[in-house]
Amino acid sequence: KxxxxxxxxxxxxxxxxxxxxxxxxxDSAIYNLQWFRQDPGKGLTSLLLIQSSQREQTSGRxxxxxxxxSGRSTLYIAASQPGDSATYLxxxxxxxxxxxxxxxxxxxxxxxxx
Amino acid sequence: EADIYQTPRYLVIGTGKKITLECSQTMGHDKMYxxxxxxxxxxxxxxxxxxxxxxEKGDLSSESTVSRIRTEHFxxxxxxxxxxxxxxxxxxxxxxxxxxxxxxxxTRLTVL
Numbered sequence: 001k002x003x004x005x006x007x008x009x010x011x012x013x014x015x016x017x018x019x020x021x022x023x024x025x026x027d028s029a030i031y032n033l034q035w036f037r038q039d040p041g042k043g044l045t046s047l048l049l050i051q052s053s054q055r056e057q058t059s060g061r062x063x064x065x066x067x068x069x070s071g072r073s074t075l076y077i078a079a080s081q082p083g084d085s086a087t088y089l090x091x092x093x094x095x096x097x098x099x100x101x102x103x104x105x106x107x108x109x110x111x112x113x114x
Numbered sequence: 115e116a117d118i119y120q121t122p123r124y125l126v127i128g129t130g131k132k133i134t135l136e137c138s139q140t141m142g143h144d145k146m147y148x149x150x151x152x153x154x155x156x157x158x159x160x161x162x163x164x165x166x167x168x169x170e171k172g173d174l175s176s177e178s179t180v181s182r183i184r185t186e187h188f189x190x191x192x193x194x195x196x197x198x199x200x201x202x203x204x205x206x207x208x209x210x211x212x213x214x215x216x217x218x219x220x221t222r223l224t225v226l
Contacts, residue, residue, distance in 0.1 A: 004156075031212045043120075043204055044157075044217040089157075093212050099164070100145055100211030101172060104156040 002027045002094045006105035013080055014113050021075040021108045023090035028068045031093040034102065035064050035075050038087045047088075048075070052095070080112045117141055120205050120218035127195055128226050135190045135221045137205030146188040147206040147215065150174060157204065163188055164211075195225045 003026045013019050023033070032051045036044040048057045048064040050073070056065040063076040073090055087109045091102040117140040127133055139146070144165040149157040149172075159172030163182040177199070178192050188207075192199055205218040 034214065036217070041202075041220075041222065043219040044206075046214055046216060049214045091157075099162050099170060100208055100213070100215070101147065101159045101162060102149075102157070102206075102215060104158075106154075106156045 002030075002092065002103050004090060004092060004103055004105035006088075006090060006108050008108060009106065010109040010111075012111040012113065015080060015082060017080050017112075018076070018078050019080055019110075021077070021088050021090075021110070023073040023075070023105055025071045025073075025092050025103075027094060028071050029095040030068065031095050031100075033064075033066055033073050033090060033092045035062075035073075036089040036091065038089060038107070040087075044089065077110075080110075082112045082114050084112050085110055118205065118207055118216050118218040120203075120221050122221060123219060124222050124224075126224045126226065129194075129196055131195050133192050133195055133223070135203055135205075135223070137188045137190070137218055138186050139188075139207045139216075139218075140186060141207060141209070141216070142185065143207035143209050143216075144185065145208045145211055146182065147208075148172070148178075148180060148188070148190050149204045149206065150176065151202045151204060151220075153202075161190065195223075197225045199223060200225050 035047040061078040087107040091104040148161040158174035160176040161180040
């Protein structure tokens with residue numbers, strides 16, 4: 001059974017720092033991996049989608065990498081800003097999952113202090 | 115920003131009431147999903163649909179039911195709400211299985 005783990009559960013950094021959020025999954029047979037952002041009491045905003053054949057994706061100050069063999073993904077945030085404060089979730093679609101159902105980690109709660 | 119909508123955003127209701135949570139998307143996506151998120155916990159899939167007249171139960175057992183009569187509309191119904199149903203319900207859609215999923219703003223349900 002696929003399980004997704006995110007470390008750390010919470011992270012507080014001063015504004016301007018570069019930071020890395022970690023995501024690991026137990027079964028390397030995945031179709032893709034998606035990173036989301038969730039603000040308190042809100043829905044999810046899709047940040048980056050990495051297909052299983054890709055190694056990384058970039059969008060602005062965000063860079064996500066994928067290492068399927070080791071079951072890991074990282075989300076790198078450059079020059080963090082207070083507006084980046086949110087919970088970041090990673091989720092995978094297992095290769096054998098025909099429904100396209102996402103399996104989520106519990107998230108990393110990020111706080112960027114001014 | 116994805117065009118997927120959920121109403122109501124917040125709902126407080128008494129035990130035993132029947133409720134329907136609405137979800138609509140204007141992207142013409144065939145795949146739609148309902149996830150449940152308890153406070154501080156990860157999201158779990160409770161229902162999904164491949165298209166019109168197709169519905170399946172997800173990994174997390176739920177007493178709710180869904181219907182898919184139109185492509186753009188995927189409502190979730192609780193026939194008799196209970197306090198254990200208190201949670202946030204998030205609707206999502208994607209063009210195909212395995213492509214990027216877009217989420218609505220969620221409905222936060224409280225059953226007293």
